[in-house]
Amino acid sequence: MTLLSSSMDLRSKNSTRFKELLAEAQLEAGHDYLETMDFGDEIDDGRDEFAEDKPVGGPLLSKFFKTCSQEWEPRVRRRIDVRTQTQCRQHANAVWKEQMPILVNGYLAWRHRVPTIDDNTIVSNIFHVDAVGISGFARAITIQQRPNEPANAALLRIGLLGCSPLQLTIAIRIECLELYHQIQRCQSSFGIQAITKVLCTLHNITYFRQLCDQFSDAFDIYLQILQEIRGRIDWILGKDPNTWQINGTCPSCTFKQPNESILSPAWLYAMDGNFSAKRLESSGSADPRLSQSRYFISEAKVDQFKDDVQRRTTSTVDSTISSACTENWTAAKAVDDNKITVFDQTGIFLLACRHGLIECVAEMKCGGELAKYGLATVNRLLDVVVNAFHSFSHDRRCQLQNHPLYLNGLGLEDLETCECIFASSNSAAVLIRHASYFHWMQFLDLHFDQWDMDRYFDLGTFLYNNYVQALQIIETNTPILEEFKQLHNLTDADFISWCNEEHDYLSEVATEPTSDAIAVAYVEQLEKLQYAEATYGHLTSVPFLMYTPANFTRTSGLNATARNNSRAFESEHASVLHKYELQLNVVEDFEHRHSIMEWWLPHDPKYVQAVRYSQERQFICSVEELEGLVVWRLFELSKANLAGTGYKMRKLAPLQNLPRPVLNYSKIVRYASLGEFSVLKHSHHNILTKPLTVSANRxxxxxxxxxxxxxxxxxxxxxxxxxxxxxxxxxxxxxxxxxxxxxxxxxxxxxxxxxxxxxxxxxxxxxxxxxxxxxxxxxxxxxxxxxxxxxxxxxxxxxxxxxxxxxxxxxxxxxxxxx
Known part of the structure; x- marks a missing residue:
């Protein structure tokens, strides 16, 4: 009787606890939860045919109740919850949002050990949770809940945070969440799955996917608490969240002082896009949350500039320069237009100051690097220049006009800030490719926030190192230049004149002279005429045609065979004559259109000069092709050492026995200057006699x-x-x-x-x-x-x-x- 009575009491106690958890789950689920839940009913396997996501597979809203409900599952008959994951997430988010002010105050009180009113004697509820920490895992910790106090607020008093807003079976210690928070900020590729497996290994627990989801939900709420605290602090310090990131993130740029020297340009910014931060369109569709970020510009503000390019007036930039740079840039195209249709976010476009602090970020959606992203990030007039890294991919005339080396006021800035930022943010790409939009922005925001903190910490070092670098260059280059100028009787104005002379020369030879093009075309037509004439002469020079078939007999059809071969010869003769006459007409028409009075013969000086120039044109085409291959290879080498990048199709290439020496970056980069390619291509204009072509002078x-x-x-x-x-x-x-x-x-x-x-x-x-x-x-x-x-x-x-x-x-x- 004693054993039977104990068993019945235990069953009654479990049933009561189960009903309490069901009531809490119904409060969390809202009106969409089925009110027909009955322990005596049979299981209903029905599904909502209008649901956008798959139904939740348990009787409760939260997946975290599954662990507790397994004890009573053999004894309890239950209905299937047909609500979608999106509906469950929306209800949970609403409850979290309602509790957030209380959770923020509870976290601050726990963190700073703020004393509270001693009302521990008043306890309205007692429940138990499993606590996961860094060095320990405790089962069934007793939690005393005060009147009108959320369960998570009771957990925060002892340094815990639950994985669910109402029904709590497991909680994570704040120290554990903060540890992962700092690890994730410093190493963006370290994901939640990794920290969950680490904790399972430390506590001798078998890992399964549900643990990862639990830790993720708790971490999201922890970040929201920190974000709310940061918002309160910024409000006290007078930092406007709408303008502070642009106007106050970099004090060296924006904290102007009275009576200071006027800089021109006043600020230096770098803008660029990166396609590593992609996200699949269908990832995380059940998570409707939107992350709040200080960096990202809203899609609506970006789309305000989508039509500005069409309304823009005609550009004053030299079209030949633009086309030459565009052709060189095709070798470095990073995104195939046919492959971006599966992505919702195809990358990011950011703006950063010269000290490396990020001002704002725009997400690139379903397309390439459009002009609207640059217009949105910089909604004011900017003088755009070319960064130093891309010097080997731009037209030499473009470099002479826009390269930082030749512009006044830029100092030693190479404008490669964005490349450094992207090299760091690429580590987060492995986590955000299949993440929801909420977590995609959350991970990037954490990374950029830590990046700015690191850059601000190193700001004094940055200025100091630049000062030292500038002084070292002044100390090193001044005596060398003074000796060189005295030896060759030069001045600083001569160096500037060489650059201007090079730019003017390249502008003159950028297009082929009309007279040279006409001469080459005329010689090509004459060569075709000579070939047609030689073919016709060879055909008509045969004095007699004799044909004896191999099967000739006295009774064979001799006349028919001879007639067929004669017709073939006549047809060939007519075809060759027609081509000759047609080419002759082409030459006469060409001479008439270009006012050529005398027929050029092969021994004429004009003819010989045109042939020689035509051969040089073939050499120039070969140099241009080599230039394109070198540019292509340089861009590949520029990404070879970036973290998280590689070439999957070329894993077997290093295993081959190459017939030629390996192309080394340090060797080829000396010849990668586009200016030297330009000099090589146009050397027939006696450019080699000018001072600017001497290597020492350059x-x-x-x-x-x-x-x-x-x-x-x-x-x-x-x-x-x-x-x-x-x-x-x-x-x-x-x-x-x-x-x-x-x-x-x-x-x-x-x-x-x-x-x-x-x-x-x-x-x-x-x-x-x-x-x-x-x-x-x-x-x-x-x-x-x-x-x-x-x-x-x-x-x-x-x-x-x-x-x-x-x-x-x-x-x-x-x-x-x-x-």
Whole structure:
């Protein structure tokens, strides 16, 4: 009796608990959940024929209840839930959204150990969950739920976060979620499946897909909590979420100071598109959520510019330059138009400042790199130039006009910022290709946010290294150029005149002279006429035709055979004569149209010169083909060492025994200058006699332009360093004022501790900026720490000297003593 009674009590207890979980599931599911659920009914296998997704295969909304329900499954008859996954997700998201303010406050209280009202004696509910942590896995932890308190708020009080908004059977520790958060930011290719398998291995648990989904849902809510906290902090600090990413993300660019030197151009930005961040159109269709990102421009704002290109007036750019660059770029085309139809997002198009901080991102949808993405990311006038990396793929005249080496005001900037960003973001491509739109944007947003944090941390180092690089170039190139100019009696104006002369020359020879083209065409027609005449003469030079068939007998049809062969000869004779007469008419018509009065004979000087020029034209065509192959190969080599890229069709190529030496990048890049290809193609115009074709002169001209750029870089860095020095003081002062304001208005606010934590982090980074910028330019700023102590950073003896040359010499002496 005792055993039977215990069994009945256990069954009654399990049934009661099961009904409670069913009630919670019905609250979470909303009105779409079947109200006809009855333990005594038979299982109904019906399906909703109008559902856009497959039905959920369990009696409850949340898949996380499956683990608990397995204990009673043999005893309970249940109906099949016919709601779609999209409906389940929508109801769950609505519940999470309603609980979010409470969860944010609970997370802040747990993180900063904020004391709360002691009402532990009032407990409205007790439930149990399994807790997953970094170093341990605990089963059936007892959770005490207070009145009117969500279950997840009760979990947050002890550092846990559930995987479901209402029905909780498993929870993840906050430390575990934060660990993966930081790992994912620093290594974008480390996915949720990887961290789930790691935890299963540590806790000796068999991995299955449901665990990955549970961790993913908890991580999504954790990121939303952090995003809500960041929004509150930004509001306190006065950072407008709509404009701050553009106007305040890079202090060295945007934090203008009074009476500073005017830079031209005032800002340097890089724009480019990347096709690695693709996403399949049908991936994650059951997830209707939209991720909130500070970087991405909405599709509606991008489409505002979709028709602007058609309304644009005729471009003033030389069409020959554009066409030449376009032809060279076809060798590097990254996306096949026939392959992008299966993707919803085909890539991203971003805008970044010269210091590497990302301003904004536009998603490229169902197409290539259209003009509307650039217009959307930069909704203002920009002077667009060519980055230095693509110098071997552009027409030489385009380089002389737009390459950073020949433009004033760019300093040592190579405008290769986007390539560095894409080389890093490509690591996230393995996770977002089949992700939902929500997770596609979430992963990229995390990566870009961490990228900006890293770039801001290295901002002082970036300015310092550029300063050192500019001084080293000035120190190295100045004596070499002075000696070269004295030896050859040259000036700086001569280097500029060589570039102008090269540009003018290439403009003149870009198109073939009309007289040369007419001469070559005339000689080609004459050669065809000579061939037709020789063929006709050879046919008519036969004096007698004798034909004796092999089967000739006295009784064979001799007359019929001879007649057939005679007709064939006459037909061939007529055909050759017709071709000769036709070509003769072509030559006469050509002479008439081009006013050629005398027939050119093979020994005439004009004829001989035209033949020689025609042969050179074939050589030029061969050089152009070689140029295209080299450009193609250079673009392949440029991607050879990027993470996550490769060529699947060429895995067996290295195993072959090559009949020729391997093409090495370091060897071929010396001959990849398009200017040298242009000189080679047009050498028949006596260009080799000009100074610009001498290799030593070209190298010295490049050094001279680099020297000018270094002086420009010093001027620009002096301005940007002052921007950064003023910003770090302004940021520290603003945060301290915000903390004092909160202490006065709401001393019990949990945001006070969060602001202090944020201040400590930024103050540490700003001290690093003070260290590097103080060595370039002196500063006399004093910073007050949160506890009232005074912290002197970056002070140097002596007044600040505004003269650029004296500052450069001071830093140069410092570097020489430190080496």
């Amino acid at each position: 190298k010295m001209a490049a050094k001279d332009f680099k020297l000018v750029q270094s002086h420009e870089e010093i001027v620009q860095l002096n301005v940007e360093i002052k921007h950064l020095q003023s910003w770090v003081e302004h940021e520290d002062r603003t945060m301290l004022e915000a903390i004092d304001s909160l202490l006065a208005d709401d001393p019990d606010s949990s945001l006070i501790a969060e602001l202090k934590t944020l201040y400590a982090k930024h103050h540490r980074i700003n001290n690093n900026h003070r260290k590097y910028t103080g060595e370039c330019l002196p500063t006399d700023h004093t910073v007050i720490a949160p506890n009232g102590d005074r912290d002197d950073e970056g002070s140097m003896n002596g007044p600040e000297d505004d003269a650029m040359n004296e500052e450069a010499m001071r830093l140069e002496d410092l570097m020489l003593h430190s080496l």
